[in-house]
Amino acid sequence: MRGDTKHLHERLRAGDFLALARGITIVENELDGYGSLLLNLRENIRVPVIGITGPPGAGKSTLVNALLHYWLKENKKIAVLAVDPSSPFNYGALLGDRIRMSEFYTNPNIFIRSLATRGTLGGLSAKIIEITSLVREAPFDIVLVETVGVGQSEVEIAGLADCTVVALVPEAGDEVQTLKAGIMEIANIFVVNKADRADAEGLFRNLRMLAHERAGDAGETPVIKTIATDNTGIEELANAITTFVARQDAIPDKRVHLLTEKCWQLIQRERMKNISHNKLYNELAEAIQRDDFNLFAFTKNFLEHSV
Ligand SMILES: Nc1nc2c(ncn2[C@@H]2O[C@H](COP(=O)(O)OP(=O)(O)O)[C@@H](O)[C@H]2O)c(=O)[nH]1
Ligand SMILES: [Mg+2]
Numbered sequence: 001m002r003g004d005t006k007h008l009h010e011r012l013r014a015g016d017f018l019a020l021a022r023g024i025t026i027v028e029n030e031l032d033g034y035g036s037l038l039l040n041l042r043e044n045i046r047v048p049v050i051g052i053t054g055p056p057g058a059g060k061s062t063l064v065n066a067l068l069h070y071w072l073k074e075n076k077k078i079a080v081l082a083v084d085p086s087s088p089f090n091y092g093a094l095l096g097d098r099i100r101m102s103e104f105y106t107n108p109n110i111f112i113r114s115l116a117t118r119g120t121l122g123g124l125s126a127k128i129i130e131i132t133s134l135v136r137e138a139p140f141d142i143v144l145v146e147t148v149g150v151g152q153s154e155v156e157i158a159g160l161a162d163c164t165v166v167a168l169v170p171e172a173g174d175e176v177q178t179l180k181a182g183i184m185e186i187a188n189i190f191v192v193n194k195a196d197r198a199d200a201e202g203l204f205r206n207l208r209m210l211a212h213e214r215a216g217d218a219g220e221t222p223v224i225k226t227i228a229t230d231n232t233g234i235e236e237l238a239n240a241i242t243t244f245v246a247r248q249d250a251i252p253d254k255r256v257h258l259l260t261e262k263c264w265q266l267i268q269r270e271r272m273k274n275i276s277h278n279k280l281y282n283e284l285a286e287a288i289q290r291d292d293f294n295l296f297a298f299t300k301n302f303l304e305h306s307v
Contacts, residue, residue: 005033051161053149058167059193062228076141082114158186159261170199195225
C-alpha cells in the first residue's frame with residue numbers, strides 16, 4: 001500500500017488527473033493508505049485557493065464557468081472543487097447546465113470534482129482541508145472552491161481560502177441587512193451578480209456603502225457587478241482576485257494565519273474522534289443512576305477515558 005501511494009504522489013506532482021481523482025476518493029472515504037497519502041504530501045501552499053460562496057441560485061457555478069473561460073485564455077491550469085449539492089458540476093444537475101459545463105471535462109488544463117457535503121443543508125465537505133492540500137500537490141495555478149452559503153459554511157470557507165468571493169443577487173437585498181456583520185467579516189470581494197436585473201443597482205449601492213463604512217487598513221472591500229451568463233464584469237472580477245491574492249502574499253503572517261485556522265480544525269476533529277452523542281447518552285444514562293452524579297466530574301472522567 002505504501003508503494004501505491006508513493007506512486008500516486010509522483011503521478012500527482014506530474015499533474016495526472018486520474019491520480020488526483022483517485023487520491024481524492026481515497027481521502028474522502030478514508031480508504032487504505034489515506035494516512036500515509038496525507039503525511040507524504042508536498043503541497044504547494046503558494047497556489048491560491050479562491051472560495052466562491054453565496055446563496056443557492058446566486059450564480060456561483062455560472063461565475064466559476066466564466067472565470068474558467070477567462071483564465072484558460074491566460075493559459076492557467078485550474079482545479080475546481082464544487083461543494084454545492086445543487087451545483088451543475090454535480091451529476092444530479094439540470095441537463096442544460098450539465099451540457100454547459102461538459103466542455104471542461106475534457107480540457108487538460110481543468111480539473112473538476114464535486115464533493116459530497118457534510119450535512120443536508122450544504123456547507124463544506126468534511127474533508128475539504130485534506131482535499132485542497134492534495135490538489136495543491138498537483139501543478140495548478142489556481143484552485144477554485146464553490147460552496148453554497150448556508151450559515152457556518154461561509155465562515156469555514158474563509159478559513160480555508162486565500163480569497164473569499166461572496167456572490168449575491170438583487171433578491172438578496174434584505175438579507176444583506178441581516179447578514180451584514182457576518183459577511184462583511186469574511187468577504188474579500190463582493191459580487192453583485194445578475195446585474196441585468198433592474199434592482200441590482202440598489203444592492204450594489206448598499207454593499208458599496210457597507211464596504212465604505214467598514215473599510216479597514218486594507219482599504220474597502222471591492223464590490224463588482226457581473227452578468228455571469230454573458231461574461232460582463234468577469235475580467236474585473238478576475239483582476240480583483242489576482243490583486244487581492246498578490247496583496248495577501250505581501251503580508252507575512254497571512255499564510256500562517258490561514259494554516260493556524262486549518263490546523264485548529266484538524267486538531268478539533270482529531271480530539272472529537274472518539275466522542276459521539278450516542279456514547280455520551282449511554283454512559284450518562286448509567287451515570288445518573290448514582291446518587292452522587294455530578295456533570296462536571298462525569299465530563300472530566302469521560303474525557304480521560306475516551307481521548
Ligand atoms: N439573468 C441572469 N441569470 C443568471 C446570471 N448568472 C447566473 N444566472 C442563472 O441563474 C441560475 C442559477 O445559476 P447557478 O450558477 O447555478 O447558481 P449557484 O446555485 O449559485 O451555483 C442559472 O439558471 C443561471 O443561468 C446572470 O448574471 N443573469
Ligand atoms: Mg452552483
